Each structure stands twice: as C-alpha cells, then as structure tokens.
Amino acid sequence: MEADNVLISPNRVLRPHHIGLLAILLLAYRRVPAPVPAFLSHLQRVLIEEIAELSVPRPYIELIRRATSAFSSMADVLDFERTLELVINVLNAVFERRSYFGLFVRRCCISYYKLSLAGVFRLQQDFIQWARGGNQCGYDIQETQRKGNGQLIFPTLSDDKAHGTASALEEFNAASAAKDSAEATSHLRKFFDQRFSDTNDSRIRQHALLNLALFHYKQREYPTSKKFLMEAINVARNSNDRVTLQHCMSLLRRFTPQEGSNTVSLTDIHPNISALYVATDVIKLIKTTKEPLICSFSRLIEAWGCYDKYVGPRGAPPPAEDQWCIHAVQSSLWKMAGQEALSEVEEDIVLAFTPRMSSDEARWNAFLCKAERLTRQGHVNEAVCLLLDPACWSGLDLRQYEEWARCIWRALVTRVIRRGQIRQYQEFFKDYVQNLRLDTYEMLSRSLPPSNNWDAIMHAKYHYKFHNTLSTIAPLLRGLFAAEFRGHWVLYRIGIIILADLAIDLGMPKYGRRILEEIMPQLISGDDLEIRAFGCYILSRCIVASAEKKGSKTQRKYFSHKLINTMTLASIIQETIPFLNMAEQDYGALEMIRCQQDVLYFLASVYNTLGMITERDNVAARHVECTLKVEILANEEVPYHVFEIRSIITEVGAKIAARSRTDY
Numbered sequence: 001m002e003a004d005n006v007l008i009s010p011n012r013v014l015r016p017h018h019i020g021l022l023a024i025l026l027l028a029y030r031r032v033p034a035p036v037p038a039f040l041s042h043l044q045r046v047l048i049e050e051i052a053e054l055s056v057p058r059p060y061i062e063l064i065r066r067a068t069s070a071f072s073s074m075a076d077v078l079d080f081e082r083t084l085e086l087v088i089n090v091l092n093a094v095f096e097r098r099s100y101f102g103l104f105v106r107r108c109c110i111s112y113y114k115l116s117l118a119g120v121f122r123l124q125q126d127f128i129q130w131a132r133g134g135n136q137c138g139y140d141i142q143e144t145q146r147k148g149n150g151q152l153i154f155p156t157l158s159d160d161k162a163h164g165t166a167s168a169l170e171e172f173n174a175a176s177a178a179k180d181s182a183e184a185t186s187h188l189r190k191f192f193d194q195r196f197s198d199t200n201d202s203r204i205r206q207h208a209l210l211n212l213a214l215f216h217y218k219q220r221e222y223p224t225s226k227k228f229l230m231e232a233i234n235v236a237r238n239s240n241d242r243v244t245l246q247h248c249m250s251l252l253r254r255f256t257p258q259e260g261s262n263t264v265s266l267t268d269i270h271p272n273i274s275a276l277y278v279a280t281d282v283i284k285l286i287k288t289t290k291e292p293l294i295c296s297f298s299r300l301i302e303a304w305g306c307y308d309k310y311v312g313p314r315g316a317p318p319p320a321e322d323q324w325c326i327h328a329v330q331s332s333l334w335k336m337a338g339q340e341a342l343s344e345v346e347e348d349i350v351l352a353f354t355p356r357m358s359s360d361e362a363r364w365n366a367f368l369c370k371a372e373r374l375t376r377q378g379h380v381n382e383a384v385c386l387l388l389d390p391a392c393w394s395g396l397d398l399r400q401y402e403e404w405a406r407c408i409w410r411a412l413v414t415r416v417i418r419r420g421q422i423r424q425y426q427e428f429f430k431d432y433v434q435n436l437r438l439d440t441y442e443m444l445s446r447s448l449p450p451s452n453n454w455d456a457i458m459h460a461k462y463h464y465k466f467h468n469t470l471s472t473i474a475p476l477l478r479g480l481f482a483a484e485f486r487g488h489w490v491l492y493r494i495g496i497i498i499l500a501d502l503a504i505d506l507g508m509p510k511y512g513r514r515i516l517e518e519i520m521p522q523l524i525s526g527d528d529l530e531i532r533a534f535g536c537y538i539l540s541r542c543i544v545a546s547a548e549k550k551g552s553k554t555q556r557k558y559f560s561h562k563l564i565n566t567m568t569l570a571s572i573i574q575e576t577i578p579f580l581n582m583a584e585q586d587y588g589a590l591e592m593i594r595c596q597q598d599v600l601y602f603l604a605s606v607y608n609t610l611g612m613i614t615e616r617d618n619v620a621a622r623h624v625e626c627t628l629k630v631e632i633l634a635n636e637e638v639p640y641h642v643f644e645i646r647s648i649i650t651e652v653g654a655k656i657a658a659r660s661r662t663d664y
Contacts, residue, residue, distance in 0.1 A: 014111040014123055016130035017057040021050055022108055024067055051104050060131045206235040206244045250277035275307035279326045293487035296333055324350045328362040338489035340527055357394035364400050367392045368407055375411040377529055378590040383411045393652055401656050405649050409433045418592045419633045428638045469505050493519050501538045509545035533586035537599055540576035547572045576606055597626045
C-alpha cells in the first residue's frame, strides 16, 4: 500500500502545550489515591483530542478548565491546578511503548533530549508566557530553523527537511469559503507540494489535481474543472492508482453532456462506489433525458443500495452525510411527482439529522425548499423568519449566502407583486432582484429542477397571458404530453388548467370542464393554494359556459347580459358557488387582491342570475372593499421592517465574509 511509504515527521517541535499535556498525564496517572474512573474517562477524551491536534491547541486557561470540568469538588480543582503549575523537566512514563499516550510521551522525551541548553531555556520561557496567556509564544518556531539557531544539541539530516503540515490546507479552506479562486488554487498546490514521503515520487499529484477539479466544480467553473479532471485521470492511470481513478471517472460522468448528444453516461455501479455519484445521476436523468420519473426513482433505489453496501477503508462505514444528500434528492423527486407532503417529510429528515450551523448542501437545500413552499402558500413572514434564523445562515459560505439573500428578496417581492404594489417594486425592490421575472409561478419553477416540459408549458403560459390562443395551443399540448409521460404531475395540472381556459375561447367548454374535473380531486386535496384557486375559477367558468351553450343551441346567449330561467340550468350554475368561494378564500390568503376581485365579480354575477339578491349585495360589498384595499396598497410606502431586513442581510454577509478569513 502507498501508506507504507508515507512517513510521519520525525523532528517533532516541542511546543508549550505539549508540556501541559505531559503534566496532565503525569498527575492523572501517578496520583495517590488514583482518580475515579469517571474522571479518567473524561480526561482521556480531552487528551486524545488535544494530542491528535485536529484543531488549534487550546490556551492554558481553557485547557485547565476543560480538564477539570469533571471534578466533583472545588478542592480537587485547586489542588490539581496548583500541582500543574510546577515546571516539569523529566518524565518517566509508565505507559506501554506502543500505546497512544506512550507514543506521545516518548516523542516528547526524544524531542526534549535533542534540545540544547539554549533550546531548553527558550522552551521554559515560552511555557511560562503560554501559561500566562501568551497563546502565540513558542508557535513561531519552524522545524528547519532550530539547527541554525543553535536550539538542537543533536541535529540530524532530517532536521534540514520541512515536512508536510496542514496550514496550507486551512488557508485553502478559508480562501474557498471566501470564493477566492486564485488564492485557493495557490494554497491547494502549496499543500500538495509539501514533502510527505522520502521517495522521489510522492504519488499524490493525482490527489492534488482531483481536489482542484472538485474545487472548481463546486464553484460551478465547469470548463476549468474538467480540464484538471482529465489531467488527474492521466496521472492516476500512470500511477496505477485505481481508487483515485475511480473517483475521477465518477466525477467526469457528473458533467452534463453537450447539446445534441443523445447519450447520457451514468455511473457504473461496482463495489465501494460512493452513493453520491449514483444519486447525482437522478438529477442528470431529469435534466438531459426524456425518461419518466420511474427511472429516476429506480436510480435512487440503486443509490440507497450502494450506500448500504459501502465499506470504507479498513472496514469503516459510509459517511453519514451521504444519506442526507440522498434524502434531499428524494425530496426533489417527490416534489416533481406532486407529492408535497412526502417531500416535506424528506426535508424534515435532513434538517433533523444534519449538523446545526454547518454548510452542508443538503441542509441548505432543505431550508431553501421549505422557505419557498411557505412563500407559495402566502406565509411570507414565516418564510423570512425561517431564513433569518441563525440556525439557517450561521454555517453558510459566501456562495450559499448569495442564494440565501436572493431567497429572502424573492419572498418579499412575491408578496409585493401579488398585492399589486408595482410602485414599491419599481422604486425599491427592483434594485435587489434585477433578474427576477414577475411571474406568480416563479417560486414553483425555482423549486423544481429545470426540464423541457417546464419550458414548453411556461412558453404556452406566456402566450396565454396575452390572450394569444392560437400560439398557445402547440407548445401547451407538447408540454402536456411530455409531462404526462414523464410523470411531472405539477406541470401537468398547470397545463390542464390553461388548456381548459383555452377550450372556453375555442367554443368547447364541456371538454374543458371534463378534463378539469379529472384533476380537481388532486387540486382540492393539495396544498398549493394558487393552483387550486386558479383551477376552481376556471372550472366555474367552464360550468357556466357549458350551461349557456346547453340553454340555446341556435342562438348564443351571453351569461352576463341575459338571465337563464330554466330550473335545470340554474341548478347547474349553482354548482359553481362552492368552487368560487374556495377560490376567493385562497386568493385572499395569498393576498392576490386583483384576482380576488375577478372571482367576486363572477360570483356576484352567479348570485344575480340565480336571483339571490342578498348574497349578491354582500359579494358586491366585498368587491368594493377589495377595490379600496387595492388603492391603499398601491399608495403604501415601503414598510420599515423591510429596511431592517436589508440591514440584517448586509450584516450577515459581512460576518460570513469575515469568518471565512478567520475561522480556519
């Protein structure tokens, strides 16, 4: 294995916190009487974490506080601290030679024996300053500087060589979080250019190229990422590194095929393949193929199988983060299939089990989808509160912060457009959402992966908005056929409602009523208020238009101009009242006042035709109230809380940008 050629740095620099850890080991295991087992267990966890040096060493005060947090009395704490203040010169460890603590003690002893008199004095002064709060004392010494400074009494050949450290990788993580591509690339190359092995070929060049490809892929710089990836594949093949080559090929298949290509390369399933690569094929099947959703669900089941059968190095289980990414993909699939309740369950699973205040992509997508769902249902305040919660934005990087800010502005603008406050939009909100289309279905389109079905139906909706019936039919029928075949039922329902409205203009209201009644159980039982209100309103129009056509076969009678006194027709028209009431309530909950006015006007006409004067007058009064409300909202100034939200967005961005440079 390649790990046999990788050497651990033999010239360990003795730091002040190493002396503190040695003192804790000596006092904990050579005290009479010995500490209780519960305290020893706590102390071992602290020591293992500090010796591993997976993070920045703790200061003296924090180290003592952490070590003594399991003492039962204050007297034990004071005694422990007084003893620890003694300067330790010699340690005679009682641990086994190859135990975890024994290796640490032995390395520290060897490093101490190599120090000259000047080196010992320097270590003593650094330790005293560190114990007094000087956290940087003793940490500026480099391995290759000690020989020239006279700090070593027994210098060896290895003391002239600098060994690999994690500082460059930390700087890469900081630059990556700050979206500084040039600096991140420089630090990543610097990290892999370090000396990790005594051989001429360290065999890590392919790892450097693969990490560079992954970095540019996450930044959505796909041409650059593919360039580094192809180079990594060649190097991995020449080095006979099968594991790295497998990762490179799996990442290569994640790239979207070029336009005009009929072939879609999916990840080959073989032992120990990462489930994330297989789960990525689900989105690829949705974007680039015309297969039904059942194929995506089948691929998702295969991803779960790969996760269950995955065995990591030395028998390690698969990473826990992988399964939450699969749950996030599964949430998108259920959403496209029209099962919002199941999609919400998957999002709740992701939010419940992913680490809080982390930049996990699955967790962020779950927050984003939940906020957009609340916005579509008219709960804009709840959506903004969810996004402004520190649990949502605390762990975001700068790229995710941009999406977070756009999502907040999108929610606020959606409410403004639904209310008809165009002046507010033109004077204030337009500067913050310049690329946002003023479409009430925009939130729905952003919560679904892009597809040709959506483009066709939205193209038809564009012509439908301008009452261009003939130009609407062709793309609408094409989008409906594709949506029904592929199982994209959300798009299918929207297209059916538009087609039913067009059927009225084409003189086929019975056909429009029939196709709408087929999907009405799905609309009424669903939780998308806007689509349900739109469907109820169009169905009412179809019922009235079919009743008019049934009343006279020879002469066309317009419902708003002439009453239909036939009892049979009256009973048919009366069927529209429950649907119109539901549409009014839904539009009212969404604050779509102008749409609510149209429904109230139509409902008043229905009551007038049926001779229900009292009900007609009540509906007319509500129509007048809506008219006054529209005028008030149109002249309303931008609320003060919007400026506060803008200030919070700015402060959060500054904090995330500063944290990207300091946290690592």
